[in-house]
Amino acid sequence: MFCVSLGVLLVAGDFCSTFFYHVPQHIWGKLHLRTHHDNTRSYWEHSIVSRNPSVLLDGLLGALPYFVIAGILAMFGRAAALGAISGLVIGHLHVLWRHTCEIGWVSPAWLVRLSRIFQIVLPEDHDGHHRNPDIEFGDIFRFYDAPARNTIAWLRAISPRRRRAAALRVMRTRNRRSASALRALKQRKSPTG
């Protein structure tokens, strides 16, 4: 029960945090982009060391799904509660570790191989997300990256604001086309033309 609870906390926590917080923030939000992706500063500094209220709020909202799931798991008895708490501790240690590229972490080859087998996010992978916010989603597990990117592409396509912008673009092109057709017609009609 301990191990099941620990596993569920990490897998389900990462799923909920990625799809209910991280992905929506990348499409509609500002907080996460302003704090976690502020490339004017070192991300070790603003993700881990900083005590700025917005940075802390972003971290807290990202961690909230893990806490909710831990609360649910704790209802299944002592072993499950201990598993969930251990999951929270491991999750927190992983947050610290995945931001260490900037302070010199380099993953050894054996760890890269192992992490690819278990689909674990390495600091190098998360560094990719800080360099290019459109790639490398998933806090702990890399198998959330592809579905997260697909969800973002899909939501961007159906998002009302984006749809309106696309419709506006089509209308402008049409207007331009009809204006030039009108000009051509006028030229043909004019006696001098």
Ligand SMILES: [Zn+2]
């Ligand atoms: Zn980060």
Ligand SMILES: [Zn+2]
């Ligand atoms: Zn992000």
